């Protein structure tokens with residue numbers, strides 16, 4: 415009570431009529447200090463601790479030795495391989511649109527399951543390295559390479575004497591994500607790609623070593639993703655961009671000779687109905703893969719495969735080594751192969767992926783590897799061997815996500831205790847104990863108005879609705895502004911005081927501790943998707959609470975004292 419009385423009387427003393435600047439500052443100082451330190455702690459944690467753990471060189475693969483398989487490679491399946499990435503085109507659309515009918519009817523088609531986080535960077539990395547984001551350390555967009563020294567399709571191709579050409583229209587990051595060697599031919603520009611396409615045809619094809627393809631072309635088409643972000647996966651704009659992509663693919667098909675060349679087409683993720691991707695919800699991981707050309711089965715739709723299976727599919731086609739750190743399985747089922755030939759082709763990628771996979775994370779089915787290898791040497795069991803690689807991956811992923819979920823739960827429990835203790839301590843001294851019941855609801859009002867504003871701006875608890883950092887900062891600023899306005903109005907109406915201000919700031923911080931704990935900051939693990947999205951979206955609320963606290967304190971000190979104030983409770 416003594417503390418309450420002194421706080422109230424100091425508030426009175428600090429009012430402009432009776433107090434000077436010094437006492438005014440003395441009342442505000444603790445609020446400003448609490449606001450600044452909680453804001454600084456929240457910002458530091460999210461920006462300097464959590465975020466760096468997302469794009470990271472420190473994953474389960476760090477320091478694990480990998481070498482190319484010494485199982486002999488088979489000759490290339492084609493003269494040249496062209497791989498077109500259609501960013502953001504969903505399986506559903508790719509399967510339905512007329513413009514891709516020639517590709518589907520004359521080739522093999524399947525669903526490709528994008529890895530979480532379903533961003534372009536992590537999933538193109540999966541295509542190029544055969545590694546999921548948890549493994550590669552590339553989990554957000556940007557020019558990121560993840561774990562140092564991981565092998566990739568472009569380097570495997572180059573080392574085998576295959577010339578590598580990379581073409582993207584506007585997406586600069588594709589050049590980096592394609593991981594092309596320095597000497598490769600990398601060009602960019604919206605019009606240039608069309609022009610280059612013609613010029614490239616006229617150039618002599620580089621000569622490769624016997625048994626390998628001559629050329630690997632990696633082409634990026636970005637318009638569908640742009641349309642998805644702007645207007646969503648059900649929009650006419652998205653449908654039109656999908657048709658344009660289909661026309662583009664048809665054009666590529668006309669340039670290639672299906673008797674000699676191979677065309678692969680794939681997307682990296684799909685889009686929400688309202689647009690956006692990145693989260694773990696089922697509609698955004700729904701990508702597709704298609705193969706067309708030399709040796710490819712015609713008009714078949716095959717069972718779904720994970721994104722990381724693209725990498726070894728490309729290297730097998732090129733006659734190049736399977737990337738030595740690959741954990742995917744080649745999609746040999748797109749080719750028309752007899753059993754003996756399939757076993758020959760499967761031997762090298764199987765040896766590489768099973769050896770590396772069982773080194774990184776030994777699972778129950780690693781015991782079956784030797785038998786599968788023996789069968790391949792006898793010229794049989796390719797489908798079983800590929801299926802075993804799939805099982806190993808599923809066991810690895812399930813083991814990792816079970817462990818992650820377990821750890822997240824433990825951390826959430828610990829974080830809840832810490833948050834509660836933090837709040838209890840702030841109450842124990844009385845200095846942040848609200849002076850009225852409405853004061854206890856102040857942090858809740860802040861959280862609700864902040865969250866409701868973000869919701870109105872289209873945010874949901876999934877990374878798919880997260881915008882780019884700069885855009886999100888603006889939206890978070892709007893949410894904070896709305897919350898602040900409502901808080902200040904409530905503070906004025908409900909006569910909140912300095913202690914209500916302190917409580918608002920401290921409680922908002924304490925409320926985030928369980929979320930921060932649950933998500934953690936371990937680079938070798940993926941945090942729970944919903945909590946991760948919330949950490950990024952809701953953490954700025956701590957800053958909003960700090961501002962609100964300062965505002966509440968200012969109003970309290972500036973307000974003329976009311977004789978009956980103490981009886982309001």
Ligand SMILES: [Zn+2]
Nearest residue numbers: 502534639643
């Ligand atoms: Zn996108």
